[in-house]
Amino acid sequence: MNTVIVKRVDEGTADTNEIRDLARAAGYTVLDELTQTRTEDAAYHIGEGKVAELSSLVARTGVETVIFDNRLGPYQIYNIGREIPEDVEVIDRFTLILDIFGQRAQTRKAQLQVELAELRYELPRVDAKVSLAKREEHPGFMGLGEYDESRERDIKSQISRIKEELASIAETEEHRREERRESGFDLVALAGYTNAGKSTLLRRLAADLAVDENEDLHPDLDTTAESEDRLFTTLGTTTRRADMERDVLLTDTVGFISDLPHWLVESFRSTLDEVYRADLVLLVVDVSEPIEEIREKVVTCHDTLYERNEAPIVTVLNKIDAVDEAELEEKRAALSALAPDPVAVSGKEGLNVEALTDRIAADLPPLREERLVLPMAEDTMSLVSWLYDNACVEEVTYDADQVLVEFAARPSVIERSRSKASELTIPESA
Amino acid sequence: MDISGRHEERGEYLMVGAAVAASVGSNRIREVTGIGLATSRLEPTLEATLSIADEAIGALPDLPEGPVVAERGEFYEEPERAVGASFAPEFKYVESIGERRTIEIAHHAAYATRALIL
Numbered sequence: 001m002n003t004v005i006v007k008r009v010d011e012g013t014a015d016t017n018e019i020r021d022l023a024r025a026a027g028y029t030v031l032d033e034l035t036q037t038r039t040e041d042a043a044y045h046i047g048e049g050k051v052a053e054l055s056s057l058v059a060r061t062g063v064e065t066v067i068f069d070n071r072l073g074p075y076q077i078y079n080i081g082r083e084i085p086e087d088v089e090v091i092d093r094f095t096l097i098l099d100i101f102g103q104r105a106q107t108r109k110a111q112l113q114v115e116l117a118e119l120r121y122e123l124p125r126v127d128a129k130v131s132l133a134k135r136e137e138h139p140g141f142m143g144l145g146e147y148d149e150s151r152e153r154d155i156k157s158q159i160s161r162i163k164e165e166l167a168s169i170a171e172t173e174e175h176r177r178e179e180r181r182e183s184g185f186d187l188v189a190l191a192g193y194t195n196a197g198k199s200t201l202l203r204r205l206a207a208d209l210a211v212d213e214n215e216d217l218h219p220d221l222d223t224t225a226e227s228e229d230r231l232f233t234t235l236g237t238t239t240r241r242a243d244m245e246r247d248v249l250l251t252d253t254v255g256f257i258s259d260l261p262h263w264l265v266e267s268f269r270s271t272l273d274e275v276y277r278a279d280l281v282l283l284v285v286d287v288s289e290p291i292e293e294i295r296e297k298v299v300t301c302h303d304t305l306y307e308r309n310e311a312p313i314v315t316v317l318n319k320i321d322a323v324d325e326a327e328l329e330e331k332r333a334a335l336s337a338l339a340p341d342p343v344a345v346s347g348k349e350g351l352n353v354e355a356l357t358d359r360i361a362a363d364l365p366p367l368r369e370e371r372l373v374l375p376m377a378e379d380t381m382s383l384v385s386w387l388y389d390n391a392c393v394e395e396v397t398y399d400a401d402q403v404l405v406e407f408a409a410r411p412s413v414i415e416r417s418r419s420k421a422s423e424l425t426i427p428e429s430a
Numbered sequence: 431m432d433i434s435g436r437h438e439e440r441g442e443y444l445m446v447g448a449a450v451a452a453s454v455g456s457n458r459i460r461e462v463t464g465i466g467l468a469t470s471r472l473e474p475t476l477e478a479t480l481s482i483a484d485e486a487i488g489a490l491p492d493l494p495e496g497p498v499v500a501e502r503g504e505f506y507e508e509p510e511r512a513v514g515a516s517f518a519p520e521f522k523y524v525e526s527i528g529e530r531r532t533i534e535i536a537h538h539a540a541y542a543t544r545a546l547i548l
Contacts, residue, residue: 302526315456338525340456
């Protein structure tokens with residue numbers, strides 16, 4: 001499908017790199033672009049003269065769509081549609097992102113989240129669309145069916161149904177996170193701007209063996225994370241066990257992108273919960289990009305994490321294979337306020353990954369030391385075995401009538417081990 | 431830096447500016463070292479908001495070493511360089527989570543002080 005890109009900025013020069021990448025990610029071929037620096041026009045978003053220019057560009061190139069890297073109101077879409085050749089669809093940045101999400105949504109949860117975002121996008125536009133639909137039929141309205149006064153009611157009830165289903169999925173996931181924590185796992189999430197290299201880094205950090213590939217029990221577990229040079233290749237979450245001494249589960253999740261409206265972030269809340277509820281967040285940054293671009297992207301990530309994130313954040317400067325030492329140092333210095341103590345790695349080449357695993361171990365909540373003296377009972381050895389599975393066992397000493405276990409573990413595991421130890425039944429003396 | 435009370439009430443304005451000096455990491459406040467407050471009965475023009483901000487910073491126990499940080503809307507989305515000309519320390523708009531959390535404290539301080547005065 002061929003398209004032309006349009007972008008308006010209030011001041012400065014319009015940068016169309018990201019919207020071109022997004023268009024490509026959605027399967028469009030970008031044939032040309034138009035940019036404009038001016039304040040927003042209420043009727044057309046861009047100036048009337050620019051609309052005429054767009055109309056002749058569309059006619060000349062024969063594209064089927066026009067993609068705006070801006071947020072367009074329904075009347076603006078309608079007005080632009082009337083000025084350009086018939087049957088050419090006008091799409092704004094958010095419709096395009098939803099289109100990508102829709103194409104990538106594999107799981108029930110991802111599909112529900114996309115549907116919810118589409119409905120939230122649609123809801124405030126219904127009134128306008130009803131009045132426009134009465135005037136004449138026009139493409140570019142997301143094809144959500146015919147408009148009449150009952151549409152708003154339908155959307156609201158669909159939103160409420162989806163929210164209920166997502167809440168139940170979120171509850172299951174929260175329960176799973178708790179179970180994993182109780183099993184002694186620390187949860188580390190990879191967050192960052194889209195295409196920062198999170199999935200490649202996950203594969204680099206992960207042990208060869210997935211935690212558990214029983215899809216019925218763990219639909220979020222996958223044997224490989226998606227990893228290619230495209231935006232939003234990861235939409236759901238992928239969880240893998242880290243290849244390090246401490247029991248750590250790594251979760252890769254959807255990338256962030258700038259100017260996302262609140263309703264869109266909210267729609268993906270249960271996916272982002274994997275980041276918000278982690279014990280540690282690795283904020284992955286593509287260090288091969290220009291400094292200003294990196295800064296803007298890191299600020300976007302901080303914006304997205306700000307309201308709900310509680311975990312410590314470690315900034316990871318990824319793709320160091322693409323920069324030399326001097327450039328890396330210059331960027332490290334420029335980002336010192338936003339990322340005071342980053343770890344520089346290359347997920348692709350495996351450079352400095354050990355320093356990152358050391359840093360993960362250092363920044364996770366500390367394990368507590370514990371020493372249990374267990375009577376030699378029927379279930380003692382199964383408790384010792386359970387400790388090997390759920391804690392870092394340092395030493396086990398056996399004598400005739402007791403076992404001494406010294407280990408380090410999360411506080412919740414220590415609580416459970418004490419409770420299990422108190423339940424051991426001492427055999428009666430012969 | 432945060433300013434509370436840009437609206438008119440009973441024909442009057444009462445703006446309260448709060449400057450919170452803190453050392454921050456990227457997503458944590460390490461230490462709050464001081465709070466400075468200032469009030470103004472002027473209309474909330476750009477000039478008046480810059481002036482009250484400057485006064486609140488001046489009321490801090492020590493002049494901060496780092497930049498003055500505010501939300502984008504605080505000074506009517508004016509460019510950083512234009513706003514920065516009004517302050518002795520460097521000025522920038524908020525970027526990191528640590529800076530946002532500090533502004534949140536300033537917001538609570540300005541809002542609570544205004545409520546006390548009223």
